[in-house]
Amino acid sequence: MADSARHRRTGGVGLRRTGRLRELLGAGVTDSFGMALGWTVLVLLAVSRGGLAEAALYNAAMLLGVVLSAPVTGYLSRRFSGRRLLRGAAGIEMVLRVGALAGLIAGVPSWLIATTVVVMHVAAWVGFAAMRAEVAAVDARPRSMTRYALAIAAVEAAGTGLGALLPVGPGGYPTGGVLIAIYILYAGSLLPTILSARRARLLPTPRVTATAAPPRRVAASPRLVTSPRVAASPRLLLAGGAIMLMASGPTLLAVPLTTELHGRHWVAGAAVAFSLGCLLATVAVEVIGRMQLPAILRWSLWGVGMLVGWITAPYHAISVIIAQFFAGLSQTAFEGDMDALVAKKAPPGSVTTALAYSASTRALGGSIAVRLLPILILSQGIDKAVSAAALILGVSSLVLWALTSMPWVSSLVQSSFTRAAALTR
Numbered sequence: 041m042a043d044s045a046r047h048r049r050t051g052g053v054g055l056r057r058t059g060r061l062r063e064l065l066g067a068g069v070t071d072s073f074g075m076a077l078g079w080t081v082l083v084l085l086a087v088s089r090g091g092l093a094e095a096a097l098y099n100a101a102m103l104l105g106v107v108l109s110a111p112v113t114g115y116l117s118r119r120f121s122g123r124r125l126l127r128g129a130a131g132i133e134m135v136l137r138v139g140a141l142a143g144l145i146a147g148v149p150s151w152l153i154a155t156t157v158v159v160m161h162v163a164a165w166v167g168f169a170a171m172r173a174e175v176a177a178v179d180a181r182p183r184s185m186t187r188y189a190l191a192i193a194a195v196e197a198a199g200t201g202l203g204a205l206l207p208v209g210p211g212g213y214p215t216g217g218v219l220i221a222i223y224i225l226y227a228g229s230l231l232p233t234i235l236s237a238r239r240a241r242l243l244p245t246p247r248v249t250a251t252a253a254p255p256r257r258v259a260a261s262p263r264l265v266t267s268p269r270v271a272a273s274p275r276l277l278l279a280g281g282a283i284m285l286m287a288s289g290p291t292l293l294a295v296p297l298t299t300e301l302h303g304r305h306w307v308a309g310a311a312v313a314f315s316l317g318c319l320l321a322t323v324a325v326e327v328i329g330r331m332q333l334p335a336i337l338r339w340s341l342w343g344v345g346m347l348v349g350w351i352t353a354p355y356h357a358i359s360v361i362i363a364q365f366f367a368g369l370s371q372t373a374f375e376g377d378m379d380a381l382v383a384k385k386a387p388p389g390s391v392t393t394a395l396a397y398s399a400s401t402r403a404l405g406g407s408i409a410v411r412l413l414p415i416l417i418l419s420q421g422i423d424k425a426v427s428a429a430a431l432i433l434g435v436s437s438l439v440l441w442a443l444t445s446m447p448w449v450s451s452l453v454q455s456s457f458t459r460a461a462a463l464t465r
Contacts, residue, residue, distance in 0.1 A: 074229025105161025317368025
């Protein structure tokens with residue numbers, strides 16, 4: 041059975057596949073542009089108010105919200121259709137976007153802003169998981185999922201660049217009509233998502249239970265009774281989270297890092313470079329996919345790509361531009377590659393939950409990275425941390441390549457473990 045049919049538990053929809061994909065993509069990029077614009081203003085205001093530490097706190101709160109969104113998505117997707125899930129999540133997020141930015145401008149304590157950011161991103165990523173599940177229901181091919189991911193990432197970079205170029209007043213944030221326009225875009229960009237939800241395909245996900253016993257006249261076979269399956273492979277989730285922990289810190293903190301290293305005016309250039317890198321992600325995924333490499337090895341290579349440009353970032357502003365180009369390409373390719381594989385391996389009816397956990401584990405790794413990075417190093421020492429992380433990922437990639445491509449290496453490792461176990465008895 042084809043992947044699209046295997047994953048689809050859908051209701052009616054009034055558009056053909058191409059039209060529905062175009063509608064979902066349009067809603068996604070509009071939402072992401074407004075979100076990135078408002079979030080950049082919020083982060084830059086945090087930098088002016090409390091430096092890199094306060095900006096890192098809000099980024100960690102954002103990623104914690106993504107982590108918590110996975111179980112929330114699993115709970116809600118069993119009770120609500122895609123239509124109600126998308127509309128409810130977008131409505132809650134719309135209110136909290138305005139509240140978080142207004143609270144920061146008004147001088148609300150940082151812990152309260154961080155709490156608002158957590159809840160806001162729980163709602164945001166519940167909706168994002170539902171949107172990606174809609175894409176998978178219409179077309180489950182990796183190309184479609186990666187194209188959706190790169191479009192989102194590219195437009196987020198455009199929103200980030202515009203947010204960095206906006207004029208600011210004495211308080212470190214835009215004022216007057218510019219501020220009103222930011223509020224309108226930040227909240228109003230969710231309206232296309234609410235409108236597109238009326239044609240949502242997904243129905244509430246049924247609980248996965250053991251298969252009923254066969255009739256008495258037929259001997260029961262062990263194969264007819266199945267145990268519940270998890271929504272996503274723990275091994276894949278653990279690997280994805282580990283890649284983000286090692287590789288995503290500089291990219292996720294690109295706005296405050298660039299501001300402290302080379303000034304606010306370079307943020308826009310870094311965002312454009314990230315966007316250009318995103319545009320090549322689909323081609324990169326196809327090229328690497330033809331090499332038939334194991335998933336974890338591919339992801340390790342994407343992790344190295346996310347890091348390598350940041351090694352020289354403290355010394356030249358152009359290095360930040362190059363770093364963000366490779367980060368845009370590698371991070372988008374990694375996320376699209378991972379989501380496509382997780383969706384493909386998810387049990388029927390569990391795609392929304394599986395994709396939520398995929399994003400959640402990546403966010404967990406990213407949240408730890410952005411919280412630890414300002415504590416362990418100053419912005420001028422980013423090159424040393426990046427070099428160490430790239431070395432670890434590079435060595436890991438070589439080891440994985442040797443174990444998967446050279447059978448004699450794998451046999452040697454297994455025999456060594458067997459002899460060591462025998463000696464310890």
